[in-house]
Amino acid sequence: RKEVEQDxxxxxxxxxxxxxxxxxxSNSASQSFFWYRQDCRKEPKLLMSVYSSGNEDGRFTAxxxxxxxxxxxxxxxxxxxxxxxxxxxxxxxxxxxxxxxxLGTSLAVNP
Amino acid sequence: xxxxxxxxxxxxxxxxQSMTLQCAQDMxxxxxxxxxxxxxxxxxxxxxxxxxxxTDKGEVPNGYNVSRSTTExxxxxLELAAPSQTSVYFCASSSREANYGYTFxxxxxxxVV
Numbered sequence: 582r583k584e585v586e587q588d589x590x591x592x593x594x595x596x597x598x599x600x601x602x603x604x605x606x607s608n609s610a611s612q613s614f615f616w617y618r619q620d621c622r623k624e625p626k627l628l629m630s631v632y633s634s635g636n637e638d639g640r641f642t643a644x645x646x647x648x649x650x651x652x653x654x655x656x657x658x659x660x661x662x663x664x665x666x667x668x669x670x671x672x673x674x675x676x677x678x679x680x681x682x683x684l685g686t687s688l689a690v691n692p
Numbered sequence: 693x694x695x696x697x698x699x700x701x702x703x704x705x706x707x708x709q710s711m712t713l714q715c716a717q718d719m720x721x722x723x724x725x726x727x728x729x730x731x732x733x734x735x736x737x738x739x740x741x742x743x744x745x746x747t748d749k750g751e752v753p754n755g756y757n758v759s760r761s762t763t764e765x766x767x768x769x770l771e772l773a774a775p776s777q778t779s780v781y782f783c784a785s786s787s788r789e790a791n792y793g794y795t796f797x798x799x800x801x802x803x804v805v
Contacts, residue, residue, distance in 0.1 A: 615793060617794075623798070624782055624797060625735070625782070625796055627793045630793060668734075668735075680737075683734065684732075684733070684734045685734070
């Protein structure tokens with residue numbers, strides 16, 4: 582089983598749609614969780630951290646399910662500018678250097 | 693608000709040549725990292741540093757070297773470039789205060805021919 586696993590997609594959705602991505606992780610000792618966004622040929626950028634209680638930032642909602650070892654990202658009212666690859670990232674407890682990166686889920690929002 | 697600055701943005705090397713990829717950050721972050729990203733692949737950690745004078749190997753260190761003489765700078769050295777080192781290289785930094793979320797540079801696209 583991969584350490585961090587994501588559906589590569591692509592997800593093709595119309596503008597205004599709601600879309601959700603899941604990411605599963607294998608290490609139950611994982612401590613911190615993040616979603617990054619990467620545009621084509623650009624660097625990854627931190628979208629949001631994922632907290633145990635779940636968190637929301639505008640149209641984006643992230644949730645963590647420790648029992649089932651997955652995190653999710655929900656995007657509401659999709660915009661064309663949301664088209665990108667979304668990377669799931671997990672940090673193992675006690676090791677600041679060990680970020681495990683998923684391969685990403687590709688999203689294309691269509692007019 | 694420079695963040696993480698990488699130079700050069702593009703480079704073509706011939707097999708066997710050497711070069712240094714520069715990375716500088718102005719956020720006083722202790723932790724710095726070098727990654728490579730091949731097409732359709734995830735980020736692979738090459739080297740990292742937890743502070744000035746301290747470096748350690750990541751997943752794919754062969755063919756590379758680093759140094760960290762200051763908090764700000766973390767250059768990556770390629771010795772005897774090989775076609776397998778054709779990739780996009782990203783430098784990143786992080787801190788405890790940022791909950792270890794990374795700030796990336798804009799990348800260096802390297803082609804070895």
